[in-house]
Each structure stands twice: as structure tokens, then as C-alpha cells.
Amino acid sequence: MKRSISIKDISKGTGPLIQITAEDQIPLPPPYDKPEFDPPIPPLSDKARENFVCLDDTVALNLPIPKTEKEEEQLVNQFLSGLEKCFSEDNNWTFLQPLVMSMEHCAKCQTCSDACHIYEESGNNPLYRPTFRSEVIRRIYHKYIKKASTWVHGDIDLNWKTVARLIELSYRCNVCRRCAQTCPIGVDNALLAREIRKIASQEMGIAAKEIHDDGSMLQLKVGSSTGMNKRVVIDNVEFIDEDITEMTGIETKTPFDVEGADILMLHNAGEIMAWPENPGCFAVLFNAAGLSWTMSSDFAAYDGINYGVWYDDVQFARTALLHAQAAQKLGVKKIVLGECGHAHKALTVIADKVLTGDLNIPRESCMPVLLDIVKSGKIKFDKSRNDFPVVLHDPCNMVRLMGIVSPQREILKAVVPEHRILEMAPHGVENYCCGGGSGFAIMSGHNFADWRHHMTGRRKFRQILNAFQNEPMDQDHPKYVCAPCSNCKGQIRDIINYYDAWEKHGIYYGGLVELMVNAMVDVKPGFIDWEWR
Amino acid sequence: MQLVPYIVAYVAIAIFIVAVIARFVMWSKMPLHVRWELYPVAHEAKKAHYGGSYLEESEWWNKPREVSLLGELKVMIPEILFLVALKEHNPKLWIRSFPFHFGLYLVIGCTVVMMGTGLLAAIAPELIAGGFGDLLRYVILGLGAVGMALAIFGALGLLQRRLTDPALRDATSGADLFNLVFFIIAFGCAFASFLIVDRDFAITAAFVANLVTFNPVALPGMDAAFYLPTISAALLSLLVLYIPLTHMSHFVGKYFAYHAIRWNDAPNLKGGDQEEAINGMLVRPLTWSASHIKGDGTKRWADAATEDFSK
Ligand code: SF4
Ligand code: SF4
Numbered sequence: 001m002k003r004s005i006s007i008k009d010i011s012k013g014t015g016p017l018i019q020i021t022a023e024d025q026i027p028l029p030p031p032y033d034k035p036e037f038d039p040p041i042p043p044l045s046d047k048a049r050e051n052f053v054c055l056d057d058t059v060a061l062n063l064p065i066p067k068t069e070k071e072e073e074q075l076v077n078q079f080l081s082g083l084e085k086c087f088s089e090d091n092n093w094t095f096l097q098p099l100v101m102s103m104e105h106c107a108k109c110q111t112c113s114d115a116c117h118i119y120e121e122s123g124n125n126p127l128y129r130p131t132f133r134s135e136v137i138r139r140i141y142h143k144y145i146k147k148a149s150t151w152v153h154g155d156i157d158l159n160w161k162t163v164a165r166l167i168e169l170s171y172r173c174n175v176c177r178r179c180a181q182t183c184p185i186g187v188d189n190a191l192l193a194r195e196i197r198k199i200a201s202q203e204m205g206i207a208a209k210e211i212h213d214d215g216s217m218l219q220l221k222v223g224s225s226t227g228m229n230k231r232v233v234i235d236n237v238e239f240i241d242e243d244i245t246e247m248t249g250i251e252t253k254t255p256f257d258v259e260g261a262d263i264l265m266l267h268n269a270g271e272i273m274a275w276p277e278n279p280g281c282f283a284v285l286f287n288a289a290g291l292s293w294t295m296s297s298d299f300a301a302y303d304g305i306n307y308g309v310w311y312d313d314v315q316f317a318r319t320a321l322l323h324a325q326a327a328q329k330l331g332v333k334k335i336v337l338g339e340c341g342h343a344h345k346a347l348t349v350i351a352d353k354v355l356t357g358d359l360n361i362p363r364e365s366c367m368p369v370l371l372d373i374v375k376s377g378k379i380k381f382d383k384s385r386n387d388f389p390v391v392l393h394d395p396c397n398m399v400r401l402m403g404i405v406s407p408q409r410e411i412l413k414a415v416v417p418e419h420r421i422l423e424m425a426p427h428g429v430e431n432y433c434c435g436g437g438s439g440f441a442i443m444s445g446h447n448f449a450d451w452r453h454h455m456t457g458r459r460k461f462r463q464i465l466n467a468f469q470n471e472p473m474d475q476d477h478p479k480y481v482c483a484p485c486s487n488c489k490g491q492i493r494d495i496i497n498y499y500d501a502w503e504k505h506g507i508y509y510g511g512l513v514e515l516m517v518n519a520m521v522d523v524k525p526g527f528i529d530w531e532w533r
Numbered sequence: 534m535q536l537v538p539y540i541v542a543y544v545a546i547a548i549f550i551v552a553v554i555a556r557f558v559m560w561s562k563m564p565l566h567v568r569w570e571l572y573p574v575a576h577e578a579k580k581a582h583y584g585g586s587y588l589e590e591s592e593w594w595n596k597p598r599e600v601s602l603l604g605e606l607k608v609m610i611p612e613i614l615f616l617v618a619l620k621e622h623n624p625k626l627w628i629r630s631f632p633f634h635f636g637l638y639l640v641i642g643c644t645v646v647m648m649g650t651g652l653l654a655a656i657a658p659e660l661i662a663g664g665f666g667d668l669l670r671y672v673i674l675g676l677g678a679v680g681m682a683l684a685i686f687g688a689l690g691l692l693q694r695r696l697t698d699p700a701l702r703d704a705t706s707g708a709d710l711f712n713l714v715f716f717i718i719a720f721g722c723a724f725a726s727f728l729i730v731d732r733d734f735a736i737t738a739a740f741v742a743n744l745v746t747f748n749p750v751a752l753p754g755m756d757a758a759f760y761l762p763t764i765s766a767a768l769l770s771l772l773v774l775y776i777p778l779t780h781m782s783h784f785v786g787k788y789f790a791y792h793a794i795r796w797n798d799a800p801n802l803k804g805g806d807q808e809e810a811i812n813g814m815l816v817r818p819l820t821w822s823a824s825h826i827k828g829d830g831t832k833r834w835a836d837a838a839t840e841d842f843s844k
Contacts, residue, residue, distance in 0.1 A: 004699065089563075089564050090819060090820075093814045093817060096564060097789070097794065101789060101790050101794060105782075105783040105790070109626055109630075110700045111618075115622065131704060151708055152706060152708040180795075183618070184618040184623075186791055186794065201823060202822075205823040205824050217842070223843070314819075314838065317838035348588065349570070350567050353565060356808040360801065361803075362594045365588060402586060403573070429573055429584030
């Protein structure tokens with residue numbers, strides 16, 4: 001149902017504004033270039049269409065359709081109230097300057113559109129332009145808050161559909177900021193998407209359930225979005241240590257709550273549940289290198305996630321403080337973030353303007369720490385143990401948003417034969433998002449996961465297939481996508497499963513430390529056994 | 534009557550200066566915000582070429598931070614002069630936007646040379662009496678004629694694209710079209726004046742010289758062809774006045790977009806000078822209404838951030 005949609009259409013009609021069909025999309029590269037290998041997005045169920053606000057035939061938020069005029073008005077008024085607060089120094093000091101910059105100076109040149117994987121993979125559907133949602137919020141702001149001329153700023157009708165669809169639309173962006181990189185003026189459409197999410201969450205109490213109720217709130221109530229409490233975490237990590245000891249032949253013990261250790265290691269607790277070998281490998285490497293380190297069993301300090309970065313500044317600050325407090329209590333010299341991109345950015349960069357005094361404990365990425373281990377020569381690596389193609393995925397949060405580009409590549413060169421290392425095109429700071437950014441990796445209601453695979457994750461899958469183009473595409477020739485980030489791993493796992501890419505074509509995925517441990521001379525050969533998933 | 538173009542020009546220049554300063558002050562006075570940098574960051578001396586940062590270094594807080602002004606200039610100057618980002622990411626628009634902007638720069642350059650020549654003529658007339666004066670007049674002629682031609686060509690191209698490209702059209706407001714038309718009319722009029730009555734820019738240069746020397750006298754030749762140069766001067770003055778009042782003031786915003794946001798990677802070191810400002814932010818009140826915040830105007834950010842949900 002490809003049709004030209006205009007900005008003003010957001011206020012009109014009922015039901016979905018667009019629907020992406022197989023014909024709209026560019027075919028995937030071989031071996032997925034036949035329609036039979038690339039199933040279309042299943043339609044949203046009739047029940048969901050009847051009950052929830054619909055933008056594009058999928059639903060992220062389960063926003064109920066207002067039943068009365070009063071409910072409709074409430075939606076509009078709450079949104080306006082939140083929008084006004086976004087421009088208040090008290091309520092939004094966190095992002096006021098970047099927000100005003102992006103609201104005022106867009107030249108509407110659409111240069112940013114071609115940088116967006118979602119827009120391109122949709123077959124250039126205007127709804128997914130980075131500027132679409134920005135232009136809607138800009139017009140609402142100028143017309144209804146500032147009462148400025150619509151001749152100058154453009155016109156828009158404001159009704160409950162405008163508001164509800166705009167909020168849904170803010171959850172059609174990975175907040176990867178690739179578009180911002182190409183803007184000749186410096187406007188940031190990703191930031192505007194996040195500000196819309198903020199209005200919804202901080203003012204209206206609307207957010208994706210997976211991110212808020214089952215995510216940041218659960219972390220603040222129980223200690224982790226996985227639901228694990230202190231006891232469960234310690235038990236689980238003990239199991240991991242036992243397994244890793246058996247797999248590597250190296251006695252492995254993860255230290256907990258060691259006061260005065262140099263390093264507090266902060267993992268995404270999702271690793272402990274879904275990819276236990278990852279924290280296990282960190283333990284093997286840190287112990288072998290003789291680092292002074294510990295994990296914390298303190299409340300929320302065993303889970304490095306901070307979903308607030310995706311949608312809510314208050315939730316963000318709460319979690320960042322809990323992490324810093326745990327480090328302060330142990331008296332560590334620094335916090336090191338494990339393989340989790342958003343946790344990296346949250347605590348290292350964004351929390352930089354939140355933590356002061358005794359809570360201002362240095363934070364750093366695991367990448368330079370791991371590179372130091374490699375350079376120290378304390379661990380002997382045998383590259384030939386990783387004699388299979390490895391392509392590196394760059395998590396947006398680490399590269400484009402933190403400038404950590406080189407250490408992971410240097411590490412790979414030390415543990416994988418150089419002729420086996422592949423790069424995606426483009427990579428580094430110009431990489432594409434895995435498709436799971438801004439919370440999508442954990443969002444799967446209705447047909448949202450299908451939409452995600454076809455729209456946000458498709459570009460990454462395309463890049464992976466292109467990278468392996470000269471390799472035999474069967475399971476006898478395993479190929480490794482190295483994704484040093486929990487969220488990216490989750491998204492890449494999902495898309496590999498969706499296309500059955502491991503069973504059919506031998507495409508496998510994992511983190512960076514797994515490759516390091518697999519290459520350790522002191523570890524039993526065959527640590528990566530291709531059976532974990 | 535002879536005073537009118539002078540008055541319009543003085544008022545326009547005054548409003549331009551005040552509006553640009555006001556924008557600068559507004560942007561500078563905004564409260565501290567969280568870091569939101571975007572790589573590559575140009576002042577990363579040895580790492581900017583691939584987008585790397587000091588966060589690639591272990592224990593970066595114990596190492597001296599290198600901020601390369603040269604690195605920034607290497608990006609900023611080509612960006613300002615040649616719109617490098619647009620060329621790379623949107624070449625179709627660049628072939629219109631670049632001549633437009635570069636034409637404006639040349640016209641600004643031409644005006645500056647006219648001002649300098651006018652001042653020199655007042656202070657040391659012997660200096661510009663000979664060959665040097667001729668050279669300046671050629672420079673004025675070249676910059677002005679080429680600049681106006683480029684700007685008109687670019688503005689027409691931008692208008693054509695805005696009207697014919699569906700994506701651009703949907704996002705275009707009445708004012709966006711008006712702005713381009715205004716440029717085309719003002720520069721078109723000035724170009725016509727150049728072609729018809731002011732082939733060597735002598736009238737315009739005399740007008741600018743009188744402006745900078747505060748000598749608002751009737752111009753030679755104004756009687757013979759009064760309207761075109763006068764209308765051109767008035768329209769260009771109005772344009773100068775209008776630009777900083779619109780989103781075309783992005784030349785101010787862009788400075789902040791880069792220096793205060795995209796490249797602002799200055800870390801908040803323990804005991805450093807940022808901590809006090811941050812503490813000042815944390816005691817600000819908040820009024821966000823969602824049930825997990827319940828900001829009532831007395832609750833501060835620090836209170837909201839330290840609420841205990843585990844009980
Ligand atoms: S955000 Fe930037 S690139 Fe996109 S339309 Fe606006 S000015 Fe152009
Ligand atoms: S932030 Fe990423 S996903 Fe969102 S609009 Fe920009 S390029 Fe597209």
C-alpha cells in the first residue's frame with residue numbers, strides 16, 4: 001500500500017497511514033534474494049487495529065484509542081503541557097540547548113533521509129523520514145504553544161490522532177543518530193524523537209512496556225530488568241563460573257563485593273541470562289591478566305543497563321546514581337562497562353553531567369582494558385584457533401556516540417588471523433544500527449518483531465550477507481558476526497533466527513571476549529563450539 | 534529623499550548586529566546540558582580522521598587531553614566555504630546551495646572591500662589614487678558581479694528544487710518560498726542596476742563609502758538613474774535586516790551545534806570546574822506529571838533521582 005503521505009496526514013483518518021509490503025522493499029542479497037526466503041510482514045491483527053492507536057500497521061505502545069471526547073482532549077492537553085515543559089530550563093536543562101537548536105534551524109533539505117536505514121529499507125516511505133516526526137512536533141510547537149504564524153512554520157491540525165500517532169512514530173526510530181551526522185546544519189532528528197518519547201513518558205506516563213514497566217521500573221524495584229535479585233545473580237554467576245571452568249579448563253571464579261578493588265565490572269545482566277559465556281570470558285581474561293576487579297551484588301549494581309537513555313531523563317538519572325553509589329560503597333578506582341553499548345554511553349558520557357563529588361568515579365569502556373591486556377603480553381593467544389571469517393559489528397553507542405572505534409579492531413587483529421577479519425560497508429562511526437537500538441531489541445508485541453526485522457534490522461542483515469559474500473554459505477563453514485554489545489547481540493540473534501541463517505547458511509554471532517578466550521593458548525581448544533545458541 | 538537609502542541601511546545594519554548578538558547571548562546563556570557529542574569530533578588531534586576519541590584510552594582521566602584547534606579549523610573552514618557535508622551527502626542540492634552561499638560570501642567580501650576603500654579614500658586619498666585604487670576597483674567589480682550572479686543562480690535552483698521535489702515541497706512553508714523569492718528579487722534588482730546603470734559599481738561603492746564615513750550625500754549619477762540603485766540598496770538593506778530574524782540565522786546556530794553539542798566532549802573531572810554547575814542543575818525543581826515522577830514544583834531533580842522504589 002505505497003502511497004504518498006504528507007505531514008498533515010498524521011491528523012487525518014483512522015487506522016494505519018501506511019503499510020509496507022514486500023514490493024516496497026529492496027530485495028536482500030543472496031542467498032535471500034528470492035521472495036520465498038523473505039516472508040512479508042504479517043498484518044496487524046484486527047483486534048489490535050480495533051483497540052490500539054495505529055500508525056503503520058504495527059504497534060509498539062498499545063496506546064488505547066480514546067473512548068470519549070474527554071479522553072481525546074486529555075491526550076492533547078497532556079502532550080501540550082509536556083511539550084511546554086521541554087522548553088523550560090528547570091524541567092529540561094538536560095537537553096534544552098540541543099532541543100532548541102534542532103527545533104529552530106532545520107533547512108528542510110532532506111539530506112538526512114538517505115542516511116536512515118529505516119527510511120531506505122521502507123522503500124523511501126515519507127513516514128519514516130527522520131524529518132517527518134520532527135516537522136510534526138515543530139509545527140505543533142509553533143502553532144499551539146508559541147501561537148506563531150503557520151505561514152512561517154507550516155500548518156498542522158492538532159487532535160488526539162496527531163498526538164497518539166506522533167508518539168508511536170517516536171518508536172520507529174533507533175535513535176542511532178546516523179541522520180544527525182549528515183545534517184549540514186547540525187540538526188538532530190534522533191534527539192527530537194527522544195524528546196517526544198520523553199514528553200510521553202515524563203508527562204503522560206506513556207512508554208513501551210518492555211522498556212518502562214518491565215525495564216527501568218523493574219530495575220529500580222528489584223535491582224535488574226531481568227527480574228534477578230542479589231541472591232539469584234550470585235547463584236547464576238557461580239553456575240557460569242563452573243561451566244566456564246569446565247569449558248576452558250581454567251579454574252574460574254568471579255569475585256563479588258571486593259572492597260578496594262581497582263575495577264567494578266558492570267555487565268548488562270541480560271548477558272548472565274542469555275549469553276552466560278560472555279561474563280564468564282571476562283572473568284577468565286581479567287583473572288589471567290591479574291587485574292584487581294569485582295562485581296557488585298548491591299542493588300541494581302549487577303545490571304549495567306540504563307533504559308532511561310532511550311526515553312526518560314529521570315529514570316536515567318536514578319539508575320546512573322545507583323551504579324555510582326555501589327562503586328562508591330566498594331571504594332573502587334573505576335567502573336568498567338562490559339559489552340553493552342547503551343550502558344557504555346549512559347554511564348560514561350551522559351551521566352558525566354549528573355555525577356559529582358564522591359560519586360564522580362571514573363568510568364571506562366572494557367575495550368581499552370581488554371586491549372591493555374592484549375598488549376601486556378600476560379596472556380598468550382593463538383590466532384589459528386579463530387580460523388573462520390569474522391565480521392565486526394560496530395554498536396552505534398560505542399562508535400558514533402563515544403568514538404571508541406580502534407581498540408576492538410586492534411584486539412581482533414591479535415586474536416583472529418588477519419585475512420579472516422572482514423569489515424561491513426560502511427563501518428566505524430558511519431556504521432548502521434543493528435536495528436535493535438533505542439529499545440527495539442527487547443520489543444516484540446503484536447507484529448512489531450516482524451516489522452523490526454524488515455525495517456530496522458534489514459540493513460544490518462544486508463551488511464552481514466554482503467560481508468560474507470565470498471564465503472561458502474553453509475553450516476559446514478561457520479561465519480562469526482562479532483557484536484560487542486548485548487542489545488546488538490539480541491537483535492542479531494533475532495534476525496539470524498528469523499531467517500534461519502545459522503541452520504541454513506552457517507551465520508553465527510557472539511561477543512568479542514569469546515573470540516579472545518577461544519584463542520587463549522591456556523584454554524582447552526574448541527571453546528567456541530558453535531552450539532551455544 | 535537622498536537620506537532614505539542611508540537611513541534604511543543604518544537601521545538594517547543596526548538590527549542585524551543587535552539580532553545576531555541577541556542570538557549569540559541567548560545560545561550562550563542556556564543552561565548546561567548533558568553530553569550529546571557525535572563523532573568524528575574534529576579536535577581529536579590524532580583520532581579525528583577515523584572518528585576516534587580519548588575514550589579509547591585506558592584511564593583517560595589520568596592522561597592529558599589534546600584539543601586541536603587546528604583540527605577544528607581544518608573541518609570548519611572547508612565546511613563554511615564549500616558546504617562539504619552537503620556536497621558529500623546531498624550533491625543534487627549542493628550544486629544549488631553552494632553557488633548560493635558562495636555568492637553571498639563574495640558579495641559580503643565585495644561590500645567589505647568597498648567599505649575599506651571608502652575609509653581609505655577618506656583617510657589617505659593618495660593611497661587609492663593610483664594603481665592600488667584601480668586594483669581595488671577591479672576586485673570590487675569581480676567579487677560583486679560574480680557573487681551576485683552565483684547567488685541568483687543558486688537561489689533560483691533552490692526555489693526550483695523546493696517547488697518540484699515532493700519531499701521538499703511537503704516540508705516547505707510559505708515563508709521558505711518567500712525567503713528565496715526575496716533573495717532573488719533583491720539580488721536580481723542589484724544585478725540589473727549593475728548591468729544597466731552601475732557597470733563599474735561606482736555608484737554602489739560611493740554609497741557604501743558614504744555609509745562608513747557617515748556622509749549621507751546625494752550620489753553622483755543618482756539623478757540620471759535614481760530608482761534602480763536606490764531600490765537595490767533598500768532591498769539589500771531589508772534583506773540584511775530580515776535574515777537574523779528567521780531560521781536563516783542558522784549561521785549562528787551552527788556554531789553552537791558544533792561547539793556546544795556535537796564536539797562538546799569536555800569531561801566533568803572530579804573536583805573540576807563543571808561540578809558546581811552540575812550541582813546547580815540538580816537542585817532545580819521539576820514539574821513533570823507522570824506517576825513515576827510526580828514533580829510538584831518543590832521536588833528537585835536530586836530528590837527525584839534518589840527516590841527509592843525498592844520498598
Ligand atoms: S535535519 Fe538537517 S539534513 Fe535533515 S532536513 Fe533538516 S537541515 Fe536538512
Ligand atoms: S536516528 Fe537513526 S533510525 Fe532514527 S531517524 Fe535517524 S538514522 Fe533513522
